[in-house]
Amino acid sequence: MMNQPFPQDIYAKRRQRLAISMREKSGGGILILETAAEVYRNRDSDFPYRHDSDFYYLTGFNEPGATLVMTVSPKEVHTHLFCRPKDLEREIWDGWRLGPEAAPQYLGLDSAESIEKIDALIPAYIENQRAIYTRMIQGSFDSAQLNQWLKKVKAGARNGSATPEVLFDAEALIHEMRLFKDAHEIDIMRRAGKIAAAGHIRAMQHAKPGLHEYHLEAELLHTFRYNGAQSVAYNTIVAGGANACVLHHRAGHAQLKDGDLCLIDAGCELDGYASDITRTFPVNGKFTGPQKAIYELVLASQYAAIEKTKAGLDFQAPHEAALRVLTQGLMDLGLINKKETADLDNALELKAYQRFYMHRTSHWLGMDVHDVGEYRDPQSSTNPRSWRLLEPGMVLTIEPGLYIRKADDIHADYWDIGIRIEDDALVTNDACDLLSREVPVSIEEIEYLMKQSS
Template identity: 45%
Template sequence: MFSLHVYQERRQRLKALMPEKSLAIVAAAAEVIRNRDAEYPFRQSSDFWYLTGFTEPDAVLVIGPGQPDRLFVRPKHPEQEVWTGRRMGPDYVKHRLGIDQGYPLEALDTELKTLLAEIAWVEYPFGCQKSTAIVDQAIKAKGLRSRRSDLLSHRADLSRHLSQARLIKSRQEIDIMKEAGRISAQGHIAAMQACEPGMTEDQLASVVEHQFRMDGSPSIAYQTIVGGGDNACILHYIDRTDRLRSGDLVLIDAGCEVLGYAGDITRTFPVNGSFTNAQAELYDLVLNAQSEAIAQMVVGKSIKLFHETAVRRLTEGLIELNIIEGPLELALEDKRYLPYYMHGTGHFLGLDVHDVGAYEHEGQPV
């Protein structure tokens, strides 16, 4: 967790972008039932986490220009806490989170009625169903008791500000992301060392995830992908039910999470430790494309150039290996590489593995 000052600054910067007489509502994630009374591991909403550092479910943050920051949380409940864990409770919100006012969650409706009485503009992440439901309910309740509907006349997507704020990482965020990358790499190395024919894909995935935990990461950033042979050609293959065969390649796409920040690494290697000639040719082609693309990742150059560099080198190689027909420029124009490389080259990383932020600014690639 960052210092309280970091979260306070984030909220202040966000409020500075909001119009007068506006209010922002950001909901925490809810616990999700896996089956019957068993739950999936809880993971906080990234936007909410970014603004508060609070990791309990069901909370709601309410902020606005000229307003104290308010956090609505589950109240203390000694009996339930014996079963499901400790709660912070509203009385500790200011001391532990640096948020001005803490309220029990059941006070949300009443407080919003009062706050919305003088508000003309409400902002929330449109992609968050829970935030949307809270706003819808509050506006409906306001409309039933008052005809002054002109007061609350605008809704806006808070993501337009949040996404841009999250796109630019601080030095501390970068250090955390480097640690997520380091641990993720160690997981891949452990898998390469442990892999042998006859293992299942799932067993190899367990090696990766075990190393993550042993190295200090509490969780994976996304479902670990391990695909042997033809399964490696399925981009998001998560079945992991087949056995690894000698002579095949195996692809691993896996990353850990550190303080909410994701790692994401994909590597391919031979199950038995030795490449065939054909496998080595393709591996070297991909490695060269990656190296040339990485060389373009410098300040002042765009993500588009990074991708185009990789595509050009891959297309050249596919022509040289007689997998697709040339000439190069026509192959690029016709996108003949698409059956073999149908996705982009890289993406933003952060609190989400495919992190938020615009890839263009004023019509130009970033």
């Protein structure tokens, strides 16, 4: 219900920026963007509803059953919302609806109608437009529905109506905008990072041999919701022992054992924005010698990547920095056979690290945990295109790791050690601002925290 002021100007500015991009690309046109559909879980039960990120980015509206229509001419922009009508009976069961009568004034749009009227009314918006902007990969509408609208427009050709001749992918424009976070977004992501950090600390404090992975997941979920986050940002990973070598291991029934490590990769979603943190710690509160050696190596590689996360360097720079540290460390520990690699550069060229480190060091972060935006320079004409330069306002994760599975050619002391350390970094002019560093990260800090808790 409308119990707090709605920041109309934030979403209006985004729509204006999109309108400018549409004019530059095609002289204008019509944007048709639908929000996410409700998904049923089984019989009379549905999954918790989550809006479409692009739609929410432009409207701030989080109800299902809605479509944004924006017409852009060389001089004017008109924004129209199709949304669910007020329905007292359904609102008793499912909750309050904004409704088309209140939507324009509350959301700062020009007009609104019931979603039930979209098929009858939208052809009038489409006719005489230069181009249509909608989703091309995961379509807002099935082709049959869009074809029906276009057929109605073409039927009016004898009366002088023109049909758009070009179809553009709206995501290409919106996702480039979303890559650069504004002050409003950064504030939310900073708060999301604090909540997620509190969850990780609580999980560390409660960890002890004999508990199960799901016990620590419960501590995380409790902290997220207690502090106001609406949901998890992704399926929570709690992985004890050998499970830590499975990159996307879901928190399950496995017991946390004395002497094992526990890897937790968990983040919350706050007001539509994700946090993403990973920490690895000893279940009994004390790292063994081999665990400490691998942990220190991963942490050193993260520090190296952090140093390369700043404006002017490219997206690949943090990954390459982490790889050099990890690969040299693996060679020093004897986990990479020096006889098979002449030196560090040769080991990197042969990707000798890939057995133990098989994912990248970073991904964009924002409304989606693996957020949108090009990783390659969109202006580059080379093949393959060069990595894009980091710029202020971008947010990315920094998450190196090592995963050492049981194998005959690996010393038993290192078997089943899986370690990942991940933080969320806001790119600034001369460095990066870590939004998630309130969780202990050094061996000393982690062991001290767990000792105090016990």
